[in-house]
Amino acid sequence: MDENKAKTDYEIGQDNITPFGLDIHNPVFLISGISIITFVIVTLMFQQGSAEFFAWLRPTITSNFDWLFLSAGNLFVIFALVVCFSPLGRVRLGGQDATPDFGYVGWFSMLFAAGMGIGLMFFGVSEPMSHFASSMGGTAMENGVRTDWAPLGAAAGDIEAARDLAMAATIYHWGLHPWAMYAVVGLGLAFFSFNHKLPLTLRSVFYPLLGERVWGWWGHAIDTIAVFATLFGLATSLGFGTQQALAGFNFLYGWGTGGVAIVLLIAVITAVAIASVIRGLDGGVKVLSELNMGLALLLLAFVFIAGPTGDIVSTIISGAGAYAAEFIPLSMPFGREDTNFSQGWTAFYWAWWISWSPFVGMFIARVSRGRSVREFIICVILVPTVLCILWMATFGGTALSQVIADASAPVGAAAQEIKLFHMLDGFPLSGLLSLVGIVLVLVFFITSSDSGSLVIDTITAGGKTDAPVSQRVFWCVFEGLAAAVLLLVGGAEALGALQAMAVSTGLPFTLVLLAMCVSLWIGLSRAAKEL
Amino acid sequence: MFKKIMVPVDLAHAATVEKAIQVAADLGKLHNAEIFLVGVTDTAPGSVAHDPAEYRQKLEQFAADHSSRHGCTMTPKVVICNDPAAELDQALEDYGKEINVDLVVMASHLPGFMDHLFHSRAGHLVTHTDISVFIVR
Numbered sequence: 022m023d024e025n026k027a028k029t030d031y032e033i034g035q036d037n038i039t040p041f042g043l044d045i046h047n048p049v050f051l052i053s054g055i056s057i058i059t060f061v062i063v064t065l066m067f068q069q070g071s072a073e074f075f076a077w078l079r080p081t082i083t084s085n086f087d088w089l090f091l092s093a094g095n096l097f098v099i100f101a102l103v104v105c106f107s108p109l110g111r112v113r114l115g116g117q118d119a120t121p122d123f124g125y126v127g128w129f130s131m132l133f134a135a136g137m138g139i140g141l142m143f144f145g146v147s148e149p150m151s152h153f154a155s156s157m158g159g160t161a162m163e164n165g166v167r168t169d170w171a172p173l174g175a176a177a178g179d180i181e182a183a184r185d186l187a188m189a190a191t192i193y194h195w196g197l198h199p200w201a202m203y204a205v206v207g208l209g210l211a212f213f214s215f216n217h218k219l220p221l222t223l224r225s226v227f228y229p230l231l232g233e234r235v236w237g238w239w240g241h242a243i244d245t246i247a248v249f250a251t252l253f254g255l256a257t258s259l260g261f262g263t264q265q266a267l268a269g270f271n272f273l274y275g276w277g278t279g280g281v282a283i284v285l286l287i288a289v290i291t292a293v294a295i296a297s298v299i300r301g302l303d304g305g306v307k308v309l310s311e312l313n314m315g316l317a318l319l320l321l322a323f324v325f326i327a328g329p330t331g332d333i334v335s336t337i338i339s340g341a342g343a344y345a346a347e348f349i350p351l352s353m354p355f356g357r358e359d360t361n362f363s364q365g366w367t368a369f370y371w372a373w374w375i376s377w378s379p380f381v382g383m384f385i386a387r388v389s390r391g392r393s394v395r396e397f398i399i400c401v402i403l404v405p406t407v408l409c410i411l412w413m414a415t416f417g418g419t420a421l422s423q424v425i426a427d428a429s430a431p432v433g434a435a436a437q438e439i440k441l442f443h444m445l446d447g448f449p450l451s452g453l454l455s456l457v458g459i460v461l462v463l464v465f466f467i468t469s470s471d472s473g474s475l476v477i478d479t480i481t482a483g484g485k486t487d488a489p490v491s492q493r494v495f496w497c498v499f500e501g502l503a504a505a506v507l508l509l510v511g512g513a514e515a516l517g518a519l520q521a522m523a524v525s526t527g528l529p530f531t532l533v534l535l536a537m538c539v540s541l542w543i544g545l546s547r548a549a550k551e552l
Numbered sequence: 553m554f555k556k557i558m559v560p561v562d563l564a565h566a567a568t569v570e571k572a573i574q575v576a577a578d579l580g581k582l583h584n585a586e587i588f589l590v591g592v593t594d595t596a597p598g599s600v601a602h603d604p605a606e607y608r609q610k611l612e613q614f615a616a617d618h619s620s621r622h623g624c625t626m627t628p629k630v631v632i633c634n635d636p637a638a639e640l641d642q643a644l645e646d647y648g649k650e651i652n653v654d655l656v657v658m659a660s661h662l663p664g665f666m667d668h669l670f671h672s673r674a675g676h677l678v679t680h681t682d683i684s685v686f687i688v689r
Binding site: 026032033034035116122123214215218219220221299300301302303304305312388389390391447484485486487488489490493505 | 597
């Protein structure tokens with residue numbers, strides 16, 4: 022049973038200190054905490070300068086390193102599928118006789134809710150519409166460079182082709198690639214933690230490559246960037262989600278969207294997330310994730326049945342077909358002519374997903390002990406991809422049908438954050454549906470916020486999963502405060518700065534993920550030989 | 553009067569339960585009761601053990617040492633739950649009910665600031681079960 026155990030003398034928690042009854046890693050906790058506070062203060066003190074800096078940083082990263090993001094993304098998909106269907110897939114996380122800690126429903130709900138739930142609410146309607154509009158517009162050139170934002174060669178004026186291209190591009194951004202990124206990190210953490218008995222933190226994955234050095238500054242650096250990426254990613258999403266929910270309430274009931282509303286809403290979300298982490302994985306996080314999943318599937322089923330069902334079915338089929346057909350052209354890292362799309366959309370998405378991967382991967386790892394590697398990859402990559410196809414085709418397909426039938430349909434002109442509510446406006450019981458939509462946005466946030474706090478707490482406690490609950494509460498409050506302060510003082514621009522910061526962590530993490538694949542391959546091959 | 557006595561054991565802070573185990577041993581002899589040393593763990597590697605099997609081994613050793621020291625049999629019991637930091641109270645309550653414990657002897661700490669935010673372990677058992685609770689300080 023212990024033949025895989027890493028031969029290290031490192032004791033989990035040996036670098037921890039215990040001030041005020043806490044149990045925190047020295048120095049990861051302090052460095053992360055202090056630098057996050059410093060970042061928020063500096064961004065707010067020098068708003069003009071930081072806005073300019075980040076407005077420069079984000080496109081610079083995505084346009085100079087688009088080839089790296091796209092190539093790496095493809096590699097992760099290939100890596101995951103090869104591992105899944107090779108003999109390596111037979112290795113079981115936690116040893117061959119381990120049994121799963123969670124049942125299928127709870128497990129899948131948790132990994133899905135943490136991974137992308139909220140984005141589906143925000144982009145499910147708006148992204149297909151953006152690609153559809155830009156594809157219909159055709160290509161535009163200026164000095165030999167494409168200035169349009171359409172994917173691939175666009176589809177000027179051809180409604181059917183534009184619809185397929187829009188669905189293919191959207192599914193591409195939400196399908197195999199992002200989930201493969203999550204799967205690589207999740208599998209790496211779960212394998213090195215449960216099979217090699219190393220602490221459940223990012224640095225452990227590098228033990229085969231760096232040896233004992235992972236317990237020193239190399240490891241501190243990896244863990245600190247992971248905390249950074251997680252907290253900034255969560256705070257950004259919390260901020261954007263707050264805006265979407267407020268816009269929804271404003272649309273439905275005419276409620277205000279000012280400072281008081283922002284603070285109240287963030288406070289409510291944070292309070293529920295705190296209650297959830299105090300109740301723990303089974304009593305809080307899992308219950309909320311299942312509730313969430315149930316509500317989301319209900320909404321999906323209702324839109325499917327009450328909406329243009331025929332159009333939706335054909336969008337599912339032709340969308341999935343177009344995804345398969347355009348998979349390789351969309352994945353090409355070099356020689357792209359549609360640079361606005363491949364850099365501004367795809368590379369940006371990849372950087373964003375990768376910056377989320379430490380958080381989502383770590384959370385998925387925590388709940389996946391007892392699953393075989395094959396089962397893990399199928400459930401973390403293939404099932405969510407199918408669900409994303411259904412979701413995007415149902416919500417995006419309905420909205421597309423609305424604008425194709427009537428070019429002046431309100432969903433077309435609406436601002437991005439309220440497109441969902443305008444789309445639902447044409448439905449029976451639209452008031453109730455929109456309310457369900459807002460509730461889903463909020464609950465998806467809560468489930469990201471509580472699982473994120475668990476993850477940050479575990480990393481900053483040196484991989485201990487049983488550190489005092491007050492530490493999770495601290496990180497939960499910290500996230501809420503960062504989002505509220507940034508939104509109140511700096512508005513959407515400050516959020517943009519934060520997002521740019523999160524995305525920029527995607528660049529070093531791309532390299533981290535690539536190294537993780539090597540490490541994981543070495544470890545899994547050894548384990549598979551001993552089966 | 554008592555038939556089954558449960559002593560929750562935190563192997564990470566083993567020294568803090570010594571007094572509670574002494575009390576349980578004395579009461580056990582007086583009432584001719586069985587004594588269970590219950591340890592709660594999750595499946596992730598931690599500071600005490602790297603997996604549940606290693607944890608079980610350590611708890612068995614701990615129980616054997618204390619059985620011979622106090623001259624009575626103490627049975628080790630490992631309870632696995634997914635999130636001990638948050639779900640320990642519930643896990644102890646469930647297990648206590650499952651094996652029909654009628655007395656819990658547990659170590660406690662001096663009340664501090666955090667107790668205003670989070671109730672104590674013993675407090676949970678007192679308010680949620682009809683088991684007698686003996687808190688040793």
